[in-house]
Amino acid sequence: MQLFPTIELQNGKPVSLHRGRLDEPLVWNVDPVEKAREFAHAGAEWIHVTDFDAITGGAPQDELLTEIIRAAGVPVQVGGGVRSRERIEALIDLGVGRVVISTAALTNPDLVKEAAKYHPDQIVLAMDVFEGQVMSEGWRTKSAYEPADFLSWFDADPLAAVIITDIDSDISDADASLALVTDLAAQSRHLVIARGLSRSMNELSALKYVPGVHGAVIGRALFDKSVDLEEALALAAEPVGETAEFI
Structure with missing residues (x-):
């Protein structure tokens, strides 16, 4: 299993959100560029970055993204406010390894399909799920689509991966969220990256x-140092042993 240590950016600072609330960020008093360098030094093979300024319609933090890419020295996967082919091309021109598309995949699925055609294995589909439905606009709007149906739209497209976030896991039952991810991973024709189920070493062990x-x-x-990255990377790299069959 591959880990994607993540830096979420708002106004040039790393932040974490509570239940997706962009107006109530927890700001981390660290340099995002140094943090990216630290992640790479620990052994991360990829770094994930989300630009919250771009999500809310502000100016993309491209200068900071460029600094992070240069400092990390490993491929960087970037999402946040990607709504057009021009934005996808601009990110790839910056040196982004993979571009993550979320809400636009609901409103304009052809954008994902065309981008994947021209940039095979560089486009990642992100899907947020809440109470059994796909969400858009961050975590703010519930769509009419069920996750499995939504994923099936892109079965034939050469995506690099699909990121699945069960918003319920941020609110209540992580076990139910693990069951949802397990079910969707079994149905997906693409590699699945889970989000929201990495808050402890125990969760990572189960996800593995x-x-x-x-x-x-x-x-x-x-x-917040609940997880040490070097330990987590070592766990992720361990081969999966045989599991007992249930009779």
């Missing part, structure tokens, strides 16, 4: 044994 889950996005747990 879910068939079809290729990776995990981990952010806040690294900043």
